[in-house]
Amino acid sequence: xxxxxxxxxxxxxxxxxxxxxxxxxxxxxxxxxxxxxxxxxxxxxxxxxxxxxxxxxxxxxxxxxxxxxxxxxxxxxxxxxxxxxxxxxxxxxxxxxxxxxxxxxxxxxxxxxxxxxxxxxxxxxxxxxxxxxxxxxxxxxxxxxxxxxxxxxxxxxxxxxxxxxxxxxxxxxxxxxxxxxxxxxxxxxxxxxxxxxxxxxxxxxxxxxxxxxxxxxxxxxxxxxxxxxxxxxxxxxxxxxxxxxxxxxxxxxxxxxxxxxxxx
Amino acid sequence: xxxxxxxxxxxxxxxxxxxxxxxxxxxxxxxxxxxxxxxxxxxxxxxxxxxxxxxxxxxxxxxxxxxxxxxxxxxxxxxxxxxxxxxxxxxxxxxxxxxxxxxxxxxxxxxxxxxxxxxxxxxxxxxxxxxxxxxxxxxxxxxxxxxxxxxxxxxxxxxxxxxxxxxxxxxxxxxxxxxxxxxxxxxxxxxxxxxxxxxxxxxxxxxxxxxxxxxxxxxxxxxxxxxxxxxxxxxxxxxxxxxxxxxxxxxxxxxxxxxxxxxxxxxxx
Amino acid sequence: xxxxxxxxxxxxxxxxxxxxxxxxxxxxxxxxxxxxxxxxxxxxxxxxxxxxxxxxxxxxxxxxxxxxxxxxxxxxxxxxxxxxxxxxxxxxxxxxxxxxxxxxxxxxxxxxxxxxxxxxxxxxxxxxxxxxxxxxxxxxxxxxxxxxxxxxxxxxxxxxxxxxxxxxxxxxxxxxxxxxxxxxxxxxxxxxxxxxxxxxxxxxxxxxxxxxxxxxxxxxxxxxxxxxxxxxxxxxxxxxxxxxxxxxxxxxxxxxxxxxxxxxxxxxxxxxxxxxxxxxxxxxxxxxxxxxxxxxxxxxxxxxxxxxxxxxxxxxxxx
Numbered sequence: 102x103x104x105x106x107x108x109x110x111x112x113x114x115x116x117x118x119x120x121x122x123x124x125x126x127x128x129x130x131x132x133x134x135x136x137x138x139x140x141x142x143x144x145x146x147x148x149x150x151x152x153x154x155x156x157x158x159x160x161x162x163x164x165x166x167x168x169x170x171x172x173x174x175x176x177x178x179x180x181x182x183x184x185x186x187x188x189x190x191x192x193x194x195x196x197x198x199x200x201x202x203x204x205x206x207x208x209x210x211x212x213x214x215x216x217x218x219x220x221x222x223x224x225x226x227x228x229x230x231x232x233x234x235x236x237x238x239x240x241x242x243x244x245x246x247x248x249x250x251x252x253x254x255x256x257x258x259x260x261x262x263x264x265x266x267x268x269x270x271x272x273x274x275x276x277x278x279x280x281x282x283x284x285x286x287x288x289x290x291x292x293x294x295x296x297x298x299x300x301x302x303x304x305x306x307x308x309x310x311x312x313x314x315x316x317x318x319x320x321x322x323x324x325x326x327x328x329x330x331x332x333x334x335x336x337x338x339x340x341x342x343x344x345x346x347x348x349x350x351x352x353x354x355x356x357x358x359x360x361x362x363x364x365x
Numbered sequence: 366x367x368x369x370x371x372x373x374x375x376x377x378x379x380x381x382x383x384x385x386x387x388x389x390x391x392x393x394x395x396x397x398x399x400x401x402x403x404x405x406x407x408x409x410x411x412x413x414x415x416x417x418x419x420x421x422x423x424x425x426x427x428x429x430x431x432x433x434x435x436x437x438x439x440x441x442x443x444x445x446x447x448x449x450x451x452x453x454x455x456x457x458x459x460x461x462x463x464x465x466x467x468x469x470x471x472x473x474x475x476x477x478x479x480x481x482x483x484x485x486x487x488x489x490x491x492x493x494x495x496x497x498x499x500x501x502x503x504x505x506x507x508x509x510x511x512x513x514x515x516x517x518x519x520x521x522x523x524x525x526x527x528x529x530x531x532x533x534x535x536x537x538x539x540x541x542x543x544x545x546x547x548x549x550x551x552x553x554x555x556x557x558x559x560x561x562x563x564x565x566x567x568x569x570x571x572x573x574x575x576x577x578x579x580x581x582x583x584x585x586x587x588x589x590x591x592x593x594x595x596x597x598x599x600x601x602x603x604x605x606x607x608x609x610x611x612x613x614x615x616x617x618x619x620x621x622x623x624x625x626x627x628x629x630x631x632x633x634x
Numbered sequence: 635x636x637x638x639x640x641x642x643x644x645x646x647x648x649x650x651x652x653x654x655x656x657x658x659x660x661x662x663x664x665x666x667x668x669x670x671x672x673x674x675x676x677x678x679x680x681x682x683x684x685x686x687x688x689x690x691x692x693x694x695x696x697x698x699x700x701x702x703x704x705x706x707x708x709x710x711x712x713x714x715x716x717x718x719x720x721x722x723x724x725x726x727x728x729x730x731x732x733x734x735x736x737x738x739x740x741x742x743x744x745x746x747x748x749x750x751x752x753x754x755x756x757x758x759x760x761x762x763x764x765x766x767x768x769x770x771x772x773x774x775x776x777x778x779x780x781x782x783x784x785x786x787x788x789x790x791x792x793x794x795x796x797x798x799x800x801x802x803x804x805x806x807x808x809x810x811x812x813x814x815x816x817x818x819x820x821x822x823x824x825x826x827x828x829x830x831x832x833x834x835x836x837x838x839x840x841x842x843x844x845x846x847x848x849x850x851x852x853x854x855x856x857x858x859x860x861x862x863x864x865x866x867x868x869x870x871x872x873x874x875x876x877x878x879x880x881x882x883x884x885x886x887x888x889x890x891x892x893x894x895x896x897x898x899x900x901x902x903x904x905x906x907x908x909x910x911x912x913x914x915x916x917x918x919x920x921x922x923x924x925x926x927x928x929x930x931x932x933x934x935x936x937x938x939x940x941x942x943x944x945x946x947x948x949x950x951x952x953x
Binding site: 102105106108109110112113116117118119120121123124127162166169170173181182185188189191192194195196197198199200201202203204205206207208211212213214234237238241295298299300301302305306319322323326331334335338341342345346348349352353 | 383385386387389390392393394395396397398399400401404443446447449450453454456458459462464465466467468469471472473474475476477478479480481482483484490491504507508511565568569570571572576588589590592593596599601604605608611612615616619
Binding site: 258272276280 | 707
C-alpha cells in the first residue's frame with residue numbers, strides 16, 4: 102500500500118499538481134501590481150463580460166431543458182422519450198470542434214439556414230447567439246445526467262401520494278419533486294456553468310474570435326499566448342483556474358449534502 | 366402498414382406533448398447533425414471516402430488514435446492504482462489526492478493547454494521539452510482523461526467487501542496472485558468502461574492539445590485540429606467527413622466496450 | 635354500499651392484469667385483497683385509487699361513480715408500502731400537506747395536525763424529519779397524512795411488509811382498532827393470508843387477475859370455493875383422496891378409520907404435527923394440540939388409526 106501511495110501521489114503531482122502550480126506562479130511572478138494592471142486590461146474585461154453574458158443566457162436554459170427532459174424520460178416514458186434520452190448524451194461523445202463545425206454548417210451564412218436567417222436580419226454564427234448555442238450544445242447533458250438516476254431512485258410514490266391528497270401536477274412538482282431533487286439540480290447547474298465558462302473548441306469555431314465583440318475569455322487567453330503575451334494570458338488562465346477550483350469545492354459540498362439528504 | 370401508421374401517430378402525440386424540449390434539442394443537435402452528415406456525403410460515399418483518405422487526414426487520424434491509445438492504456442493502469450489508493454488508503458495523502466483527481470474535469474481545456482505548453486515547451490522550467498512531438502500530445506491527453514478510469518473503478522472497488530480477497534489469502538495465495546486472480550477480474554468491466562470513455566474523449570480533444578502539439582501537418586496535427594483547419598479554409602465537406610469518421614470510431618469504441626463489459630459482468634456475477 | 639367495483643378489466647400492453655372484477659365492499663368494513671404476487675391485487679387497489687387507468691368497468695365510492703374522476707378529486711387516503719414520506723418536510727408538514735392543498739386556514743391546520751398526531755401516537759414528533767423516525771413511526775405518519783383529509787376510503791398497499799415481526803404484530807392490532815374507531819371503509823392489500831385473516835372483516839382472494847372467492851375469513855377457511863383458495867387461506871392435507879384441513883383429522887388407537895404408521899412428530903409449542911403413512915394414499919399430516927398429543931403419547935414408528943373428526947363440517951365437497 103505504501104508503495105502504491107507513493108506511485109499514485111507522484112503521478113498526480115506531476116500530471117496535475119505541476120500545471121496547477123505553474124498557472125498561479127506565472128500569474129504572480131511579476132508581482133501584485135503587474136497582476137492588478139493585467140486584471141484591468143480592457144480587451145480581457147470585454148471578453149469576461151461576453152463570457153458572463155453567455156453563462157447567464159445558457160445556464161438557465163439548459164437547466165430548464167435538463168429538468169424537463171429528465172421528467173419526460175423518467176415519468177412519461179414513450180418511444181419518443183427513449184430517443185430523447187439517447188440524443189441528449191450525443192454531445193458527450195463529440196469533439197467540441199465537431200459541435201462547432203456542425204452548428205456552423207447549419208446556421209452560418211453558407212449553411213442550411215444561413216440565407217433565410219440573413220433575410221430576416223438574423224445573424225447567429227460569428228455573433229453571441231452562435232457562441233451561446235455552441236456552449237449550450239456541449240453542456241446539454243450535464244443537468245439531466247444528474248437528475249435522471251435520482252428521479253428513478255426516488256420512485257413515483259411521493260408524487261402519487263401528493264396526488265391522492267389533492268395536489269395538482271404543478272403543485273406536486275413544486276412542493277414534492279423539485280425539493281427532492283434540489284441538490285442534483287444544483288450540481289448539474291454548477292457543472293453546466295463551469296463548462297460554459299471554460300468552453301474553448303466549440304466556441305472557437307463559431308465565434309469568429311473578434312476582439313471586443315465575439316471573444317470569450319478562453320479565446321482571449323489563447324490569443325494572448327499566440328501573440329507572445331503570456332503574462333496577460335496567465336492572468337485570464339488563473340481566473341478560470343480559480344473558478345474551476347471553486348466549482349470543485351462547491352460540488353464536493355453539494356455531493357455531501359445530497360448524500361446526507363439521502364440518508365433520510 | 367396499419368401498425369406502422371399507428372406507431373407513427375403515437376410518436377407524433379409524444380412529440381407534441383414535449384414541443385419545447387423537442388424544439389431545443391432539434392435546434393442544438395438534430396439539425397446541426399443532419400447538416401454535417403449531408404455535407405459529409407455531399408459527393409456520395411466516394412466523396413466521403415476520398416476526404417477521409419486524404420494523406421493528411423489519414424496521418425492526422427492515425428496520430429490521434431495512437432496518442433489516444435497510449436494515453437488510455439497508461440491511464441487505465443494508473444487510474445486503477447489511484448482508485449485503489451483512494452478507496453483503501455485512509456491517510457491524508459488519499460484525501461488530498463481525492464481532491465486533485467477531478468481537477469482535469471473542471472479545469473478549462475485552454476488553461477490546461479497553455480499551461481502544459483509553458484511547462485513542457487521550449488523554455489520548460491523543468492528542462493523537459495515535449496512540445497511539437499507526439500509525447501507532448503500524449504501528456505495533454507493523459508491530463509484530460511485522468512479522472513475517467515479512476516471514477517469508473519472507484520465505486521466498484523468500494524463495493525468489494527474484501528471477503529473474497531481474504532478467503533484467497535487464507536488459501537495461501539500471495540498478494541499479487543490475490544490481486545490478479547480475485548480483485549482484477551471484478552474490476553475489469555469498470556476499467557474497460559473508464560478506458561473507453563477516456564479514448565472517446567481523447568480522440569476528440571482540442572483545447573489542451575492544440576498548443577503543445579504545434580499543429581505541424583503530417584507530424585503533430587491531431588484530427589480535431591485538422592477538422593478545424595479544414596473548416597477555416599472553407600472545406601466544409603472535408604471537415605464534415607473527417608468529423609463523421611471520428612464520431613463513428615468513438616461510437617464503435619463506446620458500444621463495443623459497453624458490450625464486452627456487460628458480458629464480463631454477467632460472467633462474474 | 636360503500637365501494638362498488640363493476641366489470642373492471644385492466645391491460646398492461648397486451649397482458650391482461652384484471653379480468654372482469656366485480657365486488658361490493660360494505661361501508662366501514664375492512665377488506666383485505668389477498669393473493670400471490672402477480673395476482674393483480676395491488677393493481678386493483680391502484681385502479682380504485684385512480685392511479686391506474688382501466689380498459690372497462692366502473693368504480694363507485696359511496697354511491698358516486700368515480701371511474702372518470704382524477705386521483706386528486708377522489709377523496710381517498712392512500713398509503714404506499716414504502717410510506718412515501720416527503721423526506722424534505724417535517725412530520726407536521728407531511729401531515730398538513732392535504733389540508734394546505736385544500737387551503738384550510740393556518741390556525742385550523744395547526745390544531746387538526748396536533749390532534750391527528752396525538753391520535754396516531756406521534757405527539758411531540760411534529761418537528762422531526764421522516765429520517766429520524768422508526769419504520770413503525772413512519773407508517774403512523776403516513777396514516778395520519780392520509781386520514782387527516784377525512785377520506786371516503788382508506789387504501790393500504792402492503793402496509794406491514796417493510797416492518798419487522800414484532801412491530802408488525804403491534805401495528806396490525808393498532809390499525810384494526812383505529813379503523814373500527816373511525817369507522818372508515820378500508821381496503822388493504824397483502825400477500826400474507828394470516829395477516830388478512832387476522833385484521834379483515836372480508837377477504838377477496840385474487841389469482842392471476844381474477845377473483846377466486848370473497849367472503850368472511852371463516853367462510854373462506856371452512857368453505858373454500860376451490861383448491862386454490864383452500865391452499866391459500868390455510869394448510870391442507872389429504873384423507874382418502876380428498877383435501878382436508880389437517881386439524882379436521884384425528885388419530886386414535888384402534889376404532890373406525892384408516893390404519894397408518896407414524897413417520898414423524900414435530901413439536902411446535904401449542905401445535906403438534908404428526909406425519910403418518912397410510913396404505914390408501916401415501917402420507918398425510920395431522921394437527922394436534924399439545925394436550926391431545928400428550929394424551930395419545932404418540933411415538934415414531936407406532937401404528938395408529940386415522941379418521942375424520944366428527945361434529946364439524948371441515949372438508950368441502952371436492953370434484
